[in-house]
Amino acid sequence: MSQFARQVEDYSSWRSTLAQAIARHRDWLSGEGLESPAVSAALGRMLDRLRGEKLSVAFVAEFSRGKSELINAVFFASYGRRMLPSAAGRTTMCPTELVYDPSLPACIRLLPIETRASAATTSDYRQRPDAWTSFNFRTDDADAVAAALARVAETREAPVAEARELGLAADDEPASTVEIPVWRHAIINFPHPLLEQGLVVIDTPGLNALGSEPELTLNLLPGADAVVFILAADTGVTLSEHEVWSEHLGGMASSHRVVVLNKIDAMWDALRTPAEIEAEIARQVDESARTLGLERDQVFALSAQKALLAKIDHDDELLARSGVGAFETALSERLVEQRQRIVRTQLALDLAAVDREARSLLVGRQRIVAEQLEELESLRGKNTVAVDRMLERLQNERSDFDQLVKQLVALRAVFTRLSNQVWAVLGEEAVNEAAREARDKMIQHRFSAPLRGSMHEYFDTLGERMRIAQSTLDEIQSLVNAMGKRFAVERSMTIPPAPQLKLGRYVEAIDRLRRKADAHFGALNIVTRLRANLVERFFAAMAQGVRDIFDRAGRDAEAWLDCALTPIESQVREYQRDLRRRLESIRRVHEASHELDDRVDELRGQLTFATQLTTDHDARSQELRIQIATEVQPLTATDVPRMRISGSASAMVAGAAAPVPGTAG
Template sequence: MGTSFNEQFDQHGHWRREFALRLKLLSEWLKDHDLLDSAVEERLRRLETQMRSDKVMVAFVAEFSRGKSELINAIFFAGYKRRIMPASAGRTTMCPTELGYDGDVPPCLRLLPIETRLQPQALMEWRAVPEKWTRVDLDVNDPAQLAKAFEKVAEIRHVTKEEAKALGFWHDDAPTENPMVNSQGLVEIPRWRHALINIAHPLLKQGLVILDTPGLNAIGAEPELTVNLIPQAHAVVFILAADTGVTKSDLSIWREHLITEADNIESRLVVLNKIDTMWDSLSTPVQVQAQIDRQRATSAEILGLPKEQVIPVSAQKGLVAKVNDDAQLLQASQLPVLERALSQGVMGQRQRILRAAVSGGIGELRTEAGRAIHIRRRDLAEQMQELKGLRGKNTSVIKHMRARIEQEQGDFDVSGARIHAVRSVHLKLLREVFVLLGTATLKTEMAELTTALRQPGIKLGVKKAYAATFERMRSGLRTAQSTSAEIQTMLTGTFRQLNAEYGFSLQAPREPDLERFIRDLDLVERSHNQYLGIGNAFRLAQPEFADRLVRALATRLRTVYESALGEVELWNKSAAAQLDAQLRERRRNFGRRIEAIERIQQAASGLDDRITEIATQEHALDQLDLKLTELTGHLIDIPEGAPPAEPALQPA
C-alpha cells in the first residue's frame, strides 16, 4: 500500500530527533576543543531552533457540510476508535481551529471570544494574552471527554443585525452571503473567533499542526486566516462533495483564497469526498467508477488542476473501516490513496526543503569551525620552521630571535587600533542596514498604509495603496542589499590587506541574499491582492476591518523582516568572529613562540623537545579536522526513518 501520511510523518519525526541528538554531540565536542566561537555558536543555535520548532501545517478548507471534520477524524484520530472532532450533519466547525502540541502547556482547548473582533488587536497579539481565552482542560486518555470538549468549536450565538454587522458577519450590500436569521430576527454567528487545541497526539508532538477552517463567510471575515495562516500552510486540502462537484461557493473559496503560485501547485490537494453517495446498488461497480471519474475530471478542469490532484474519497467509510479494522472497506473508501498523496507530496516536499536548509547550514558551520583548525595548523607550521632554523645556532642568535618576536608582538599590538577603526566603519554602514530592516521602519509603513486606507473614497484605490506600500518596502530591501554589497567589498579589501600584512587567512563570509526576502514580499502581496477583489469591497469599506487587515499583514511582514535582519546579523557575526579568532590565535602564537625560546635558552634539549611537541600537535590537529568532517557528515547523512542514535555514538 506504500507509506501512509502518519507513517511518513513518524519517519520525519525520527529524523528530526536523530539530528537534534547529533547536533548536541557536535556542540559539546566543539566546546571541548575550543572551536565554538560566536559565529559557530550562532549557526548551531539556528540549526537547533530550526529543527526543534519546525512545524508542518496542513490546512483543511471547505464550505459547510463537505465532510471536512470527518476527514480529519479518519486521517488523524481513527486510533481513538471513535469520532473526536464534531462531525454530525449540518454546520460543525464554526471557528478556525488549530490542533498542535506545546509541551509547556497542559492539554487543553482554548477559545477566543468572538467579541474580540470589536478590538483592533491582530489574532497573533491575542495569543500572547492567555487570560482572554476560555480554557477547557483535556484528558487525552478519555476519548469521550475529548469529543465532548471539542464540540465547543461548533457553538453559536444569536445576535441582532447591528451586532452581527459590527462583528463582520452581516453586510447589507451582499444579502446572499449573510448568515441565517431566526424567527425573532436574530442572526446566527459563531460563539468563538479562534480555537487552539493542545494535545499530545503522536503526530502533533512531532510538529504537525492541523488547521481546520469553517466555511466561506467565516474565512472572509477573518483577515488573519486568509493572509497569514492559509498562505503559510505547507499543504492545503480542499474538500468538495462528490455528489455536487464544484459549487459556486466552492469556486469562490478556491479563487479568492487558495489559488497559489504555479510552482507550488503540489501543495494543493482537492478531495472529492462522500463518494459512498454514488455507491448505487442499481449501478454496476464499473458504472459507479465511471461516474466518479467524470466528476473528478470535471472538478479538476474547473479548478485548473491536474486530475491526479483531485482524489475521490469516502472519509466516513474510511473512518468506519479503520475503527472496525475492515481492510476491504478501507480500500473501497480510497482513504489510503489520499494518505499516500499527503505523505509523498506534503512530507516529501517538506523534507526536501528542510534537508537542503540543514545541509547548507552544516556546510557553513563546518567552514567556520575548520577555519580555526587551519589557523592553528598554519601557526604551528610557522613555529616549526622558525625552530628548525635555530638548530646549531649560538646563544646570541637565539637571543636575537627572541628580540625579533617581541618586536613583532609590539607592532601587532599597535595595529589593533587600526583594525578597530576599520571595524567601526563597517558597523556604521551596518547600522544603516539595521534601520532599513528594523521594526520602526515596518511600523512606519503600516501606519502610512492605515492612513491611506482611511481616506474618503479610497476604496476604489485600495490595491493602489497596497501596491505603493509594497513597492516602498521592496525599495528599502534593495537599498539594504546595495549597502550590504558595499560592506562586502570593503570587507573583502580589508581582509586581503590584513592577510598580506599579518599572514592571516581571513575570508569574507558569503554576503546575505536579501533578494529572497523581496520574493517573500511578492508572495505576501499576491496572497493579499486576492483578498482585495470586488467580493470584499464592502468589507474593506469598514475602517475596523481595514485596520484588522493591516494588522494581520504586519504580523506576516514582521516575520519576513526579522528573518532578513537575522541573515545580516549572522553575516556580521561571522566576519567579526573570524577576525577575533585570528587576533586571539596570533596573540597565543606570540606567547608560545616566546615560551619556546625561553625553554631553548634554559636547556640544550629544549629545541628538539619543542619540535617533537609541535609535530605531535600537528598530528592532533589532523585528527581534529577528520573528526569535524565525520561529525558534520553524520548530520547531513542521517537516513529517513533512522531511530535516534544510542549514547554510545558520543564522539571521542
C-alpha cells in the same frame, strides 16, 4: 497506524536522531576549543530548528463537505470515535488549530467572537492569555474530549447591527437577527502522538470565513506546509468554490495543494455496476482537475466517513474502497518530504558555516605550529647572535601585527555602524512605524483607487527597506572580505570569504502578500462592504504578515552578522596567542640552548595532533552531513518506514469507542 502517521513518526525519529548527533558534534568542538561564538550560534540554530519543528496542514472547504470527518479519519480514528464534531449542516464554526504544547494541560482555548470588533489580529491575541476562554478536559474520557471539542460548533443569534459591526453580515441583510459563531478562533491542546511530534492541523470554517477573516488568507493558509481543498463528489466544483480557489489557493505552489473529492459513497448505487460507478467517479475527478487547472493526480476521490468507519471496525476491504490510502500517501509526500527538504537545506547551510569556521581555525593552528617548528629548526647549530636576530624579528612582527589589529578594531566600528543601518530598516520599530503611517492613510479612504494607492505605497516602502538592507549587507561583506584578504596576504592566514546573504526570498514574500492584498479588496468588496473596522481588520492581518516576513529576514541578518567577522577575529586571537608562545620559545632558547631540542619535539607532537584533529573533524562533519541528507523514504501501502539518501541529498553531501453513523461523508 495510517501511512501518513507512519511517515510523520519516521520524520520525527529523523529529527530526534539528528539533534542528538548535532549535540555530540557541538560537545566535541567545544572540547577541542573550536566552539567560537559563531559556531555556537549556528549549532544552536540547528538544534532549535529541529526541536521546534512544526508540520502544518490546513483543511479548506465549503460547509458540509466533510473537512472534520476527513481529519477524524486521517488523524483520530485510533480513538474509536469522532473527536471533532461532524454532522449534517455547519460543524466547525471558527478556525480551529489542533496542536500540542507540553507546558499546558489538555484543553480547548477559545477566542470570543466579540474580539472581531477590534483591529487586533488572532496573532495579537495569542500574546494575551486573559482574552481566551479555556476549558480543560481529561484525555482518558472520550465523552469529555468530544464534548469539549464540540464547542467549535457553537453559535448564537445576534442583532444584525452587531453582526455587521463584526463583519459577519452584509449591509443589505434583510433579517433583524442572524446566526453567528460564538467563537472567533479555537486552539485545541491535545496530547495526540502525531501532535506531540510537531504536527499542527488547521480546520477552517466554511468558505465565507475566508473573506471575513483576512488573517486566514493572508497568513494562516500561506504559512501551512500543505492545504487540502475538499469538494463533494455529488456536486463537483461549485461557482463559489471556484472563486475561492482562484482568489486564495490558485496562486500557491502546486506541491502545497491537495484536492479531495469527498463523499464518493453517495455514488455507490446498487443499481449500477462497479465499473459504471468507477467511471462516474473518474469523470468527476477529470472534470474537477480541469476546472481547477490541476493535473489529474492532484485530485483524490474518497469517502472520509467510510474511511473512519473502516479504521474503527478494522475493515480492510472497506478501507481500500474508501480511497483514503492514496490521499494519505500524497499528503505525506507533500507535507513530510517537502518540509524535510526545506529543513535539510537550512541545516546544511548552517553546518557549512560551522565547518568554515572550525576548519579555518584548524588549518590556522597547523600553519602556526609548522611555522614555529621551521623557525626553531633553523636555529639548530646557530650561535647566540642568530637567536637574538630571531627574537628581534618576532618582536617587530608583533609590533606590525598590533597595527593590523588596530585596523581590525576600526573595521569593527564601521561594521557596527552599518549593522545599525540594517536594523534601522529591518527592525521591529521601523516596520511598525511604516505600518502606522499606511494604516492611517488607508482608514481615511473609502474608495478603491485611493485605498489601493495607499496600500501600494506601503508595499513600495517595504520593498525599498529590503533594498537598503541588501545594499548595506553587501557593503559589509565587501569590507569584511577585503580585511580577510589583507590578513591572508600579510599574515598568510587561511580566511574563507564571508558567505553572501540574499534577501530575495523575502522580497518575493512581500510581493506575494501585495498580490493577495490587492485581490482581497476587489472593486465589489470596496463598494458594497467596506467599513472602517473591516479595513482595520484587514490591514492588521496584512501588517502581521509583513512583521512575520521582516522578523524572519531580521533573524537571518542577525545570524549572518554574528558570523561575518568571526573567522577573522577567531584567527587573530589564535595568532596572538601563538605569537606570544613563539616569543616565549625563542626567549627560552636564548636563555638555555638545551631548551631548543625539547621545544622542537614538543612542536612536532603538536603538529601531528593538529593534523589528526583536522582529519577527525572532517570525518565527523562528513558523517553529520550524511545524516542531514538522509530523507524519509516515501511510503506505499505495503511499505514499512525506512530511510534513504536521495540523489539531490547525495549531491548535497558531496558538497472507549462509539459507533459511527452510516451517513455519506
